[in-house]
Amino acid sequence: CVCFGCELVEPSSRRRGNMAAAPPHKPFLIFFDFDETIVDESSDDVVVQAAPGQRLPAWLKDTYQPGHYNEYMQRVLAYMAEKGVTEQAIRTVIEKIPASPGILALFQYLRTRPQDFEIVLVSDANTFFIETWLRRAGARHQFLKIFTNPASFNEDGRLLLGPYHAHGCPRCPENMCKQVIVRDYLARRTQERGRPFQRVFYVGDGANDFCPSLILGPRDTAFARQDYPMHKLIVEKVTTQPADFKATVVPWASGEDVVARLKKVVEER
Structure with a gap:
């Protein structure tokens, strides 16, 4: 992929050099999405609550084009900065997003099995929204890596958002293909560990x-x-082309559904 300022965010203690590299023996790797997975809403939608009148003007909403959502959000954040929306105002609305049902229980379970799970986040949100929410929830330290669009405030108080990378996948928005990220991460970690994960x-x-x-x-x-x-x-896909989908599918309504499945896998080791 071609990266434009893409950021692989690690826990602050790891950046300071106080944390050893991820141990090679963890048998399982778990990837999480953020919007409507960890949190129960879209953070891009929620941030509009900090805008004047808690809404965007029609002319701005009309600039959205399919596949170009990242560019649209750049315009949204620029508009909010022009209207005087502060970093603290944005932080406040993001921190208030509710967790999806059972997700905090899932995080709690994973905290009890640090020897088993390497945890990674892959999201088309951005670094500021994700870091803000996870730190408020006390869950930031659980994620070894966060792959998302870079976002930071400049000296004028504007939240600058960029694309994660460029890719050639026709299914995905132009700024991010999660398959590329997952595939590259699996290849790199397998090489670093000297063996693949038992399960992903x-x-x-x-x-x-x-x-x-x-x-x-x-x-x-x-x-x-x-x-x-x-x-x-x-x-x-499973109905029309079953040979093309190999993984086990477990629908979830609550993070507790994920916990139940993970416990079963751990017990079967």
């Missing part, structure tokens, strides 16, 4: 979470949020 899990909800699920193997699990686009696309 992917927890998501959206259409852009369907793409990475296509490269999961028969020992892996796609946790697709019940009746959301990822789940519907998988059902369609």
Whole structure:
């Protein structure tokens, strides 16, 4: 891929050099999406609550073009800065986004199994929204890596958003293909560890979470949020081209559904 300021965010203690490299013996790798997976809303939609009148003007909304959402959000954030929306105002509305049902229980379970799970986040949101919410929830330290669009405030108080990378996948928005990210991460970690993970899990909800699920193997699990686009696309694929989808599919309505499946996998080791 071609990266434009893309950022692989690590825990601050790791950046300071106080944390050893991820141990090679963890048998399982779990990927999480963010919007409508970890949190129960789209952070891009929620940030509009900090705008004047908690809404965007029609002329701005009309500039959205399919496949170019990142560029649209750049314009939204520029508009909010022009209207005097502060970093603290944005932080406040993001921190208030509710977690999806059972997700905090899932995080709690993963905290009890640090020897088993390497945890990675892959999201088309941005670094500021994700870091803000995870730190508020006390869950930032659980994620070894966060792959998302770079975003930071400049000296004028404007939140500058960029694309994660460029790619050639026709299924995905132009700024991010999660399959490319997942495939590259798996290849790199397998080389670093000297062996592949025993199982890979992917927890998501959206259409852009369907793409990475296509490269999961028969020992892996796609946790697709019940009746959301990822789940519907998988059902369609399994129905029409079953040979092309190899992973086990586990629909979830609550993070507790994911916990139940992970406990079973751990017990079967």
